Amino acid sequence: MKRLISAFGFLTVLPLPTVQWERGDLGRSAGLFPFVGLVLGALLYAIYFAAQWVFPASVGAVLTIAAWAWLTGGLHLDGVADCGDGFFAAVSRERRLEIMRDPRMGAFGGISLVLFLLLKVTALAEAHGQPRGLGPEWLGPVLPLLFAPVVARFTLLLIARQPSARPGGLGDEFAQHLGAGALVLGALVPLGLALIDPLPLRAGIAFGAALLTTGLVILISRSKLGGVTGDVLGLSVEFSELAVLLVYCSTRFAVAH
Numbered sequence: 001m002k003r004l005i006s007a008f009g010f011l012t013v014l015p016l017p018t019v020q021w022e023r024g025d026l027g028r029s030a031g032l033f034p035f036v037g038l039v040l041g042a043l044l045y046a047i048y049f050a051a052q053w054v055f056p057a058s059v060g061a062v063l064t065i066a067a068w069a070w071l072t073g074g075l076h077l078d079g080v081a082d083c084g085d086g087f088f089a090a091v092s093r094e095r096r097l098e099i100m101r102d103p104r105m106g107a108f109g110g111i112s113l114v115l116f117l118l119l120k121v122t123a124l125a126e127a128h129g130q131p132r133g134l135g136p137e138w139l140g141p142v143l144p145l146l147f148a149p150v151v152a153r154f155t156l157l158l159i160a161r162q163p164s165a166r167p168g169g170l171g172d173e174f175a176q177h178l179g180a181g182a183l184v185l186g187a188l189v190p191l192g193l194a195l196i197d198p199l200p201l202r203a204g205i206a207f208g209a210a211l212l213t214t215g216l217v218i219l220i221s222r223s224k225l226g227g228v229t230g231d232v233l234g235l236s237v238e239f240s241e242l243a244v245l246l247v248y249c250s251t252r253f254a255v256a257h
Helices: 004-010 028-050 055-070 074-087 093-101 107-125 143-159 172-176 180-196 200-224 230-248
Strands: none
Touching: 004 028, 004 143, 028 055, 028 180, 055 107, 074 093, 074 107, 074 172, 074 200, 107 200, 107 230, 143 200, 143 230, 180 200, 200 230
16 A cells, blocks of 8 residues: 555655655555556546536647646656757757756757647547447547556656666666566556557557657667656656557547448
8 A cells, every 4th residue: 555655646646645755665666657547547537528518629638638737746747848958958968967957947848848738739639539430429538548647657667777867866766676576567557458449459559659659768868868867757758648649649540440
C-alpha cells in the first residue's frame, strides 16, 4: 500500500494519506506506475464524457487536456518546456543542463510547449477509440484515453534505466532502485488493454509508436546531454502519450476493416 501511495503521490495531485518517504521508495513503486496511468485515464474519460454532452468535441478535448495537466501537476509538461529550451540551444552540454534547471521559460521552451499542446488537443479531439460499426458511439475515445497514460508510464520505466546526465538528481535516484521485476509488473496493464482493443493491430502499432518515440528521446538526450534527466523523463511521458493519440486519430483506423 505504501508503494501504491508513493506512485500516486509522485505522478498525480490526487489527495492521499501521508506516508513516510524513504530513499528508494519511488523506484520500488515503479511497477505500479501503469496502474496509476489506468486510474488517470479513467478520470480523464469521465471528464471527456461529461464535456461531450455540453460542448463539441474540440472544446471537450481542450477541457480534458487541461484536466490532464492539472491531475499530473504539470510535472511532465515542465519537461517538454525545459527540454525545448535545452535541446535547441547551440551551447555546450554543461550549459544545456544549466538552462534546463533554470525555472524561467525561454522562447524555445514556450514554442515547444504551445505546439505540443495544440497537437495533443487536436489528436484527442479526432481520436477514434471505438471504430464505427464495432461498438456504441458513446464510448468515444475511451481506449486512447486509457491506453495513452498507461503506455507512457510503462515507457517511463524503460527510459529511467538509461545513464543519468545529472548524478544525484531525482531521476538518478529513481533509476537506482528500479528493478527488472517492475518492468514485468508494469507490462501487465498495457498488455491487458491491448487485448480488449477491437482492432488489436491498432493497439500494437500504438504501443510500438510509443516505444519508438521513447527510443528517439533516449538517442537525442544522450547526444545532447550525455544521458537522461528528470526533465527528459517528463518529455518521454508526454511524447509517448502523444504518439498513442496520433495512432488512434489516424484515418486508417476510423472505420472497421
